[in-house]
Amino acid sequence: MRFYEYESKALFAKHSLPMGERAVVKTKEEARAAAEKIGGPVVVKSQVLSGGRMKAGAVQFADTPDEAAEKFEHVLPIVVNGEKARSILIESKSKLVQEYFVSVTWDGRRKLPVLLFSDMGGIDIEEVAESHPEHLSRTHFSTFLPLTPRLAKEAVGKTGVTGNDLNRLTPIVFELAKLFLEYDLTLAEINPIGKLENGRFIVLDGHVDMEAEARGKHAGLLKELGIGDDETRQARPPTPFELEGARLNAVDHRGVAGNVVEFDGDLGLIIGAGGGSLTLFDAVRNHGGKPANYCEIGGNPSVGKVCNLTKLILSKPGVQKIAVMMNVVSNTRVDMVARGVIKGCIEAGKDPGEVITIFRIPGSWEEEGFKILAKHGVEFCDRSVSMYEAAGRAVAKLKAS
Amino acid sequence: MAGMFIDVQVDDAVAQDRDLSKKLVDVCAVDIFAQSEDGALQIVDKNLDECVLCDLCIQAAPDGKVRVIKLYES
Ligand code: SF4
Numbered sequence: 001m002r003f004y005e006y007e008s009k010a011l012f013a014k015h016s017l018p019m020g021e022r023a024v025v026k027t028k029e030e031a032r033a034a035a036e037k038i039g040g041p042v043v044v045k046s047q048v049l050s051g052g053r054m055k056a057g058a059v060q061f062a063d064t065p066d067e068a069a070e071k072f073e074h075v076l077p078i079v080v081n082g083e084k085a086r087s088i089l090i091e092s093k094s095k096l097v098q099e100y101f102v103s104v105t106w107d108g109r110r111k112l113p114v115l116l117f118s119d120m121g122g123i124d125i126e127e128v129a130e131s132h133p134e135h136l137s138r139t140h141f142s143t144f145l146p147l148t149p150r151l152a153k154e155a156v157g158k159t160g161v162t163g164n165d166l167n168r169l170t171p172i173v174f175e176l177a178k179l180f181l182e183y184d185l186t187l188a189e190i191n192p193i194g195k196l197e198n199g200r201f202i203v204l205d206g207h208v209d210m211e212a213e214a215r216g217k218h219a220g221l222l223k224e225l226g227i228g229d230d231e232t233r234q235a236r237p238p239t240p241f242e243l244e245g246a247r248l249n250a251v252d253h254r255g256v257a258g259n260v261v262e263f264d265g266d267l268g269l270i271i272g273a274g275g276g277s278l279t280l281f282d283a284v285r286n287h288g289g290k291p292a293n294y295c296e297i298g299g300n301p302s303v304g305k306v307c308n309l310t311k312l313i314l315s316k317p318g319v320q321k322i323a324v325m326m327n328v329v330s331n332t333r334v335d336m337v338a339r340g341v342i343k344g345c346i347e348a349g350k351d352p353g354e355v356i357t358i359f360r361i362p363g364s365w366e367e368e369g370f371k372i373l374a375k376h377g378v379e380f381c382d383r384s385v386s387m388y389e390a391a392g393r394a395v396a397k398l399k400a401s
Numbered sequence: 402m403a404g405m406f407i408d409v410q411v412d413d414a415v416a417q418d419r420d421l422s423k424k425l426v427d428v429c430a431v432d433i434f435a436q437s438e439d440g441a442l443q444i445v446d447k448n449l450d451e452c453v454l455c456d457l458c459i460q461a462a463p464d465g466k467v468r469v470i471k472l473y474e475s
Pocket residue numbers: 409428429430431433451452453454455456457458459469
């Protein structure tokens with residue numbers, strides 16, 4: 001769950017990270033008044049969840065309050081990656097002598113948080129990693145052992161930063177790592193941290209992503225930041241397809257069938273179980289397939305719920321066929337999912353035998369499920385066919401059609 | 402009307418028995434049975450395909466009086 005920059009900064013401010021004076025505004029008059037109050041040059045920044053603001057011209061600079069008002073009017077209507085500005089952040093513009101980068105995220109391979117630090121901030125960090133790897137440090141840390149400032153100092157020091165700079169950057173980096181753990185974040189990033197002419201450091205731009213499952217635990221913080229319960233806060237606003245999927249999932253409490261993310265491919269996916277969704281999605285792509293959606297099914301969804309999800313996916317423009325695949329399931333009833341997808345296909349006016357490329361759900365009541373699939377001419381397989389192989393069959397069948 | 406996958410048939414004598422009808426309504430977890438105001442049993446067609454094949458309705462009624470039919474086996 002992504003935070004807007006102004007929310008990330010409100011969180012940073014709670015933890016006393018140093019930042020310039022700033023105000024969130026929604027009108028031209030507010031922009032002028034904010035710039036006047038801040039005094040001196042300001043930055044006028046669109047508040048969107050996606051990246052690419054600078055490229056889109058949605059970050060501008062103004063030397064006077066009148067210019068800030070003008071720039072407000074210029075920035076507000078700019079659509080960044082399909083997203084309109086929620087508000088505009090007016091912030092004091094600082095003269096910098098150097099920029100730094102710090103980020104805390106999860107290293108999925110090591111299954112540990114990793115602290116990334118670079119003394120080449122303000123630019124694409126992937127580019128730094130590729131062209132100047134000696135300027136980027138990676139420091140893993142434990143979620144069990146106490147976090148110490150020493151770890152932050154090591155991370156900064158590894159890039160060659162010494163003396164006063166090292167001492168002043170360490171508490172900022174340490175605080176960010178603490179925030180990451182305390183609020184169950186999946187990303188806490190400051191890019192850049194700016195070094196001012198007087199030797200002080202300030203946070204110039206920041207991003208925070210919170211684990212969606214942790215919303216309940218941090219309900220107090222979210223309320224304080226003004227984040228509503230209904231805001232999904234993905235990297236982009238949900239599409240009508242995704243909203244409808246969430247609605248279908250919510251109207252029936254039984255199981256999960258409807259957490260969809262839209263992509264522009266031609267193979268609809270009904271996938272899930274114990275990490276199965278991600279594995280199967282990747283497997284489809286690995287075989288050269290183009291998923292039309294990501295989705296999660298699990299628990300014991302009703303036939304009606306699976307039927308509605310199937311119809312939704314089949315109604316998506318560009319979807320030619322679907323693949324129904326899960327990891328080995330213990331509680332999801334294979335026969336109930338089989339009934340649901342077949343019913344969905346028929347109600348959508350399609351022949352299940354034609355439109356379902358493969359059905360691979362090994363688990364409870366699979367014999368019963370296989371009878372239903374066989375009756376409707378749907379290709380199915382059991383656990384002797386791996387998820388990877390099943391995904392390959394689905395892609396091959398779509399390509400051959 | 403039968404579902405796409407499941408049909409449930411109940412003998413008239415059972416359908417007219419208020420107590421037995423209530424029992425069927427109680428045991429079915431997916432609301433396939435309902436009672437009309439006069440207590441007679443009704444089959445909720447739109448829920449037929451949700452039948453989880455638990456057989457509780459079959460056990461609740463005298464032998465052979467309630468039948469759950471898997472249409473995909475015919
Ligand atoms: S078998 Fe179970 S789910 Fe099906 S109708 Fe009878 S009681 Fe309901």
